[in-house]
Amino acid sequence: MLRTIQLLIGMMLVGPAMVAADRWPEFRGPGREGHSDCVGQPLVWSESKNVTWKSAVPGNGWSSPVVWDGQIWMTTASQDGRELYAICLDRKSGKMLHNVMVFEVEQPADLQKFNSHASPSPVIESGRLYVHFGVNGTACLNTATAEVVWSRRDLNLDHQVGPGSSPILVGDLLVVNCDGIDVQYVIGLEKSTGRTVWKTDRSVDLSKKRNDEHKAFSTPILIQGDGRTDLISIGAQAVFGYDPQTGSEQWKVRFDGFSNVARPVHGQGLVIVNTGFTSPEFLAIRTGGMGDVTESHVAWRYGRSVPARSSPILIRDLLYFVSDGGVVSCVELRNGESVWQQRIGGEFSASPVYVDGRIYFLDHSGKTTVVAAGRRYEPLATNQLDGTFRGSVAIVGNAFLIRSTSHLYRVENSVAP
Numbered sequence: 001m002l003r004t005i006q007l008l009i010g011m012m013l014v015g016p017a018m019v020a021a022d023r024w025p026e027f028r029g030p031g032r033e034g035h036s037d038c039v040g041q042p043l044v045w046s047e048s049k050n051v052t053w054k055s056a057v058p059g060n061g062w063s064s065p066v067v068w069d070g071q072i073w074m075t076t077a078s079q080d081g082r083e084l085y086a087i088c089l090d091r092k093s094g095k096m097l098h099n100v101m102v103f104e105v106e107q108p109a110d111l112q113k114f115n116s117h118a119s120p121s122p123v124i125e126s127g128r129l130y131v132h133f134g135v136n137g138t139a140c141l142n143t144a145t146a147e148v149v150w151s152r153r154d155l156n157l158d159h160q161v162g163p164g165s166s167p168i169l170v171g172d173l174l175v176v177n178c179d180g181i182d183v184q185y186v187i188g189l190e191k192s193t194g195r196t197v198w199k200t201d202r203s204v205d206l207s208k209k210r211n212d213e214h215k216a217f218s219t220p221i222l223i224q225g226d227g228r229t230d231l232i233s234i235g236a237q238a239v240f241g242y243d244p245q246t247g248s249e250q251w252k253v254r255f256d257g258f259s260n261v262a263r264p265v266h267g268q269g270l271v272i273v274n275t276g277f278t279s280p281e282f283l284a285i286r287t288g289g290m291g292d293v294t295e296s297h298v299a300w301r302y303g304r305s306v307p308a309r310s311s312p313i314l315i316r317d318l319l320y321f322v323s324d325g326g327v328v329s330c331v332e333l334r335n336g337e338s339v340w341q342q343r344i345g346g347e348f349s350a351s352p353v354y355v356d357g358r359i360y361f362l363d364h365s366g367k368t369t370v371v372a373a374g375r376r377y378e379p380l381a382t383n384q385l386d387g388t389f390r391g392s393v394a395i396v397g398n399a400f401l402i403r404s405t406s407h408l409y410r411v412e413n414s415v416a417p
Contacts, residue, residue, distance in 0.1 A: 022091070024067040024394040024401075027121035027166040028351060032221050033265045034313045036355040040398035042413045043358070043370060045383045052410040053094035057403065059085060061118030062349075063166075065394040065401045065408065067091060068124045071143060072394075072401060072408070075131050077117035081108030084118060084133050086141055091396065094410060098146035103137040103153070112161035114309065114349055114390060121166040121219075121391075123174070130174050130191070134163025138176065140194065150194035158182045164217025164261060170231065170244045173197060179216035179235045186220070186233050186240075188247055198247030204238040204254060213237070213258040216276065223266045226288035232271055234260045239273045239285070251289040253298060257281070262311040263351070265319070268333060270299060272312060272319060280306040282319070284336060300336030305329055310392075311351035313359060315373045322348050322361050328371065342377040344369045349390040353400075362389055366404065385409060 021038050028034045042050045059076035066073050072089040082105050088098035108117060120132045128149070129141045135158070139151035157180030165177040173188040184202040189195065206214045218234040222244060230241040230250060236258035241251040257275030264273045270284045281303040289297045305327040312321035318339060319331045326346040330339040346363030353360050354373060358380060361369045366385035372378040387404030394401040399412035 021397045022067065022069055024065070024396050025125060026066060026123040026168060027064050027219055028263060028311065028392065029353070029395065032168070032263070034311070034351055034353045034392075035315075036353065036395040038395060038397055039356045040413065041355050041358075041395065041400060042411060044381045045385075045411045047384075047386055050411055050414050052399065052412055054407050054409050055089055055094035055096070057087065057406060057408050058099065059083075059118070060116050060405070062116045062391045062403075063118050064121040064392045065403060066122050066124045066129075067394060067396045067401070068126065068143065071097065073122055073124055073129050073143070074403065074408070075118040075120070075122055075133065077133075081105060081111075081117035084136060086122070086129065086131050086146065088143070088146065089408060091410075094408070100141070100146045102131060102139050102141070102148060102151070103133060105136050109135075109159060109162060115162040115164065117162060119162065119164050123167050123169055125169060128191070130167055130169070132163070132165075132167045132176060134159050134165075135180075136163070138167070138174075138189070138194070140174075140191065152189070152194050155187060156183070160212060160215055166219040168220055168222075170222060173244070175220060175231065175244065177216065177218060177220060177233055177235065179214070181211040181214045184214060184216075184235055186231075186242065186247065188244070200242060200247040200249065202235045202238070202240070203249055203252065204235070206237060209237065209258070215258060216260040218260045219263045221264050221266060223271065223287065225269065230287070232264050232266070232273075234264060234273050234276075236260065236276070239264070239271075239283075241289070251291060251293050251297075253283065253285050254292070254294045255281070255283060259308075261309050262307065265312055265314040267314045268317070270333065272314065274306065274312070277308055279303065280308050282306055282312065282321075282331075282336070284333070302331055302336045304338065305341065307348065309349045313352045313354050315354055315359070318373070318375070320352065320359055320373070322352060324348055326363065328361065328369075328377070330375070330377075339375055340377045350392045353393050353395055355395055360393060360400075362393055362402065364388055364390060
């Protein structure tokens with residue numbers, strides 16, 4: 001009976017693999033790994049084909065859209081970074097519903113060229129939106145009124161090149177990675193009040209590393225197995241498994257890497273993590289360890305054309321990813337052996353999405369390369385939109401939501417009158 005209760009609690013923490021088709025609640029979607037169970041999405045599109053609406057998005061930001069029922073929410077910032085906003089569009093029409101300034105910043109920090117002052121994606125649930133701008137502020141908004149329910153401006157750290165980690169919901173907690181060049185910790189906030197429930201410092205020695213090798217920008221995931229639930233959180237020089245309710249460290253694997261951006265993925269008893277700059281590798285780590293399992297639980301490593309920015313996508317027993325410079329790879333999950341590799345060109349930051357047997361890779365120039373998931377490279381389409389694109393795509397029903405520097409697109413198959 002006790003084990004059954006523990007498993008039920010774990011399922012509630014991790015959440016269902018998929019939610020309603022009209023919801024995309026966080027970065028990389030309801031399953032947290034870029035998958036959608038929906039069908040009927042378009043294979044081809046352009047500025048003049050299969051675009052239901054194209055709505056102007058004020059300011060500048062690379063947060064991905066999140067969707068709950070009829071609302072689409074994003075964060076954005078003024079060009080100088082002094083004003084930070086939450087904006088809401090109507091899913092059906094693309095009309096602006098809310099545009100609320102959440103924080104003012106007296107002295108915005110410097111940014112890396114691929115970053116923005118509004119890069120972390122929000123997370124949404126019924127009635128509440130949670131936005132995070134790194135050290136510049138974290139807040140909860142009422143989605144009906146856009147009023148701020150609570151806010152925090154004391155999650156202090158030095159990002160050096162701007163914020164990147166997105167928050168996630170874990171039961172009654174909002175959890176955020178906070179990895180700066182000065183301090184490194186993970187924090188769990190009570191989602192109803194913003195009160196700190198736990199705060200855990202990273203337990204890796206960075207004293208022999210340069211300051212810029214202390215930072216990281218990844219977003220955690222939750223996994224369940226071996227009778228427990230683990231919060232998998234990548235920081236500089238190590239990945240950690242925490243108890244999501246208490247923040248206590250359960251295991252860690254050390255590596256040589258920092259400025260980690262990619263979100264981990266999980267399947268078949270393995271967690272796949274990206275070690276980050278300067279020579280990114282994928283590590284496959286067996287779950288269920290306790291303590292420092294660097295020497296015992298790393299199943300394989302893969303270092304060929306590994307991205308420094310976008311996250312991988314795991315589809316059954318195959319891992320797919322695209323390098324920053326446009327090389328798509330497919331690797332065996334069980335042993336890390338290459339299945340195929342193909343150069344498609346372009347420059348990439350957005351993480352791929354998978355739906356209805358297809359993988360969609362969006363590059364900076366607005367080109368989306370569509371590839372069939374499988375053991376041989378099979379290109380299906382190449383589509384082009386205008387502008388610059390660095391945020392990841394959201395999937396809602398049979399539509400894609402794609403954000404450029406200046407607009408949000410709703411892309412779906414046209415229906416004849």
